[in-house]
Amino acid sequence: MTDGFFVAGTDTGVGKTVITGALVMALTDLGLKTCAMKPIESGCRRREGRLVPADGTFLRDLSHMIEPVSTVTPVCFGAPLAPLAASEIEKKSVRFGSINKAFRTLSARYDAMVMEGIGGLMVPIKKGYFAADLAAGFGLPVIVVCRPGLGTINHTLLTVDYALRRGLTVAGIIINHPVRAQKNLAERTNPGLLSRIAPVPVIGAFPHLKDLREETIKKAALKSLDAGILRKYLRRTG
Secondary structure, three states, X not given: OOEEEEEEEOOOOOOHHHHHHHHHHHHHHOOOOEEEEOOEEOOOEEEOOEEEOHHHHHHHHHOOOOOOHHHHXXXXXXXXXXXXXXXXXXXXXXXXXXXXXXXXXXXXXXXXXXXXXXXXXXOEEEOOEEHHHHHHHHOOOEEEEEOOOOOHHHHHHHHHHHHHHOOOOEEEEEEEOOOOOOOOHHHHHHHHHHHHHOOOOEEEXXXXXXXXXXXXXXXXXXXXXXXXXXXXXXXXXX
């Protein structure tokens, strides 16, 4: 069994990619050789006749991986849609064989992996198969990333509840600030409320970053993420 986590969002645009990179930094600081993977990415731009995954490239570079980006993100779509919709429009199926091969390759080379999912857990990948099924198939504990603002309590608790009902292990919640903090009443009270009523712990409240340089992400990761909670789900530390 591979150490690591599967990063799921309560919605699109909550900052899963940055949090995935931050978790790579946190696990590396715990002494694990850690890689990132985003098995499916949509909204990729075409360059020299090939689709290039922006998030996959970002994670590969941030993690200092030597593998080609096609291993980090083996399935790319151009349409910025859920994989099921994108695959129907582009008339190509999701290549699960390529995803599994990439996962095996990375698992053999690294101590731990942080895998970024596709939006939320109910995003359809193919008919009858959702992002939650992908997480279940790889057996990685789930970390739920949410926004801090109004509405996040409902979205977060629903996501966690669904994951638990599916039999997934949920390591915790990370409250991310993908945009500059508004400092309103909801943002001030939601983190504390979530920590009291959620059935899983809040791993941390991740700040809005002034830039996405490696040192900026690492500093925020080590300061804001609870390494003790992460360590509970890792076999190779302690």
